[in-house]
Amino acid sequence: MNIDAIENGYVIDHITTGNAMKIYEVLELNKLDCQVALITNAKSKKQGVKDLIKIAKLIDIDFDKLAFLDPDVTVNIVKNSKIVEKRNLALPEKLVNVTRCKNPRCITSTERDLDQIFNLTNKEKQLYRCAYCEMSLEK
Numbered sequence: 001m002n003i004d005a006i007e008n009g010y011v012i013d014h015i016t017t018g019n020a021m022k023i024y025e026v027l028e029l030n031k032l033d034c035q036v037a038l039i040t041n042a043k044s045k046k047q048g049v050k051d052l053i054k055i056a057k058l059i060d061i062d063f064d065k066l067a068f069l070d071p072d073v074t075v076n077i078v079k080n081s082k083i084v085e086k087r088n089l090a091l092p093e094k095l096v097n098v099t100r101c102k103n104p105r106c107i108t109s110t111e112r113d114l115d116q117i118f119n120l121t122n123k124e125k126q127l128y129r130c131a132y133c134e135m136s137l138e139k
């Protein structure tokens with residue numbers, strides 16, 4: 001695979017080193033039938049080193065999930081071998097069904113049909129709390 005030449009797809013750039021594998025797992029990129037390249041410790045002017053993920057298909061990406069995992073990433077959207085959009089992600093105000101509440105007494109652990117909702121309560125600290133039981137979320 002020529003990792004520099006994607007016809008249609010995404011280049012997830014400026015991933016904090018070490019996060020690429022986590023993103024790969026959480027976004028379930030292993031289930032894709034297209035080419036996916038995971039590059040770790042790439043040289044970066046801005047960060048020193050960074051990770052990169054290239055996906056050779058315009059799949060549906062859950063950008064909230066991605067932003068939650070690493071709010072500093074940039075997603076380059078590639079169409080016809082050209083970058084048509086550079087999307088900067090921001091930490092989502094609300095996470096819906098991204099992760100589960102770990103409080104065993106939380107209503108979501110018994111009521112399995114409920115959406116798992118977390119609200120961003122402290123932007124600087126990137127702190128989320130469960131919408132039901134207020135338990136803070138640990139990444």
Ligand SMILES: [Zn+2]
Nearest residue numbers: 101106130133
């Ligand atoms: Zn909860």
